[in-house]
Amino acid sequence: MGKNIELGKRIAWLRTGRGLEQKAAAEAMGIRDTTYQKYEYGNVPSWRKIDQILSFYQCNKAWLLTGEGMAYPNGGPEGITVGSLEPAPDRRQPRPATPAPAQYIKEGSTAWPAAGDAQKMNIDDAMGKAYKILHSGTPYAVALYLNIQQFSSALDATTELKVCQDRIADLQDQVDALRRQIEALTARPASSDLPAEPLEKAAM
Structure with a gap:
């Protein structure tokens, strides 16, 4: 599925937060240790492997995949610094509003197009x-x-x-x-x- 270094960092953060070595974590999830090591280096797991990782760590799926939100919104090893990895950042700060595309802005108006304008x-x-x-x-x-x-x-x-x-x-x-x-x-x-x-x- 390609490379995703940030996803690899989050997977590594989850493991070190539990105080596990790569081999121990991989065995617990039923994944080959060499394969799991590649995930932490940025190789993107298959959807089935992602489900195995989520099931083992019981973390927030949206956070693992995108980095948005908190790793453990319902409580857990959130906020723990282990080794050289910092805790997952809290990205719940509101984002600035995304401006509407110029082709949809009418003169004197910043409204998005109505449903009837979908053909545009x-x-x-x-x-x-x-x-x-x-x-x-x-x-x-x-x-x-x-x-x-x-x-x-x-x-x-x-x-x-x-x-x-x-x-x-x-x-x-x-x-x-x-x-x-x-x-x-x-x-x-x-x-x-x-x-x-x-x-x-x-x-x-």
């Missing part, structure tokens, strides 16, 4: 760049992949919500129609409430 985007170009990033084997690939998953889930949830809202509106219309029918029926006088006909008229 170069979708083919964006897909090509996304494909290139996803196959780069870098932290940017992981970050983009995670963002795509999150946005896809959010879009699916929005679609499902719209369907539910439409169904609720239909049911409300039916309830309103039934209520009007009930009100109309209750407004009519019952047959027992009608005045009785005169007896002489009845005798005729």
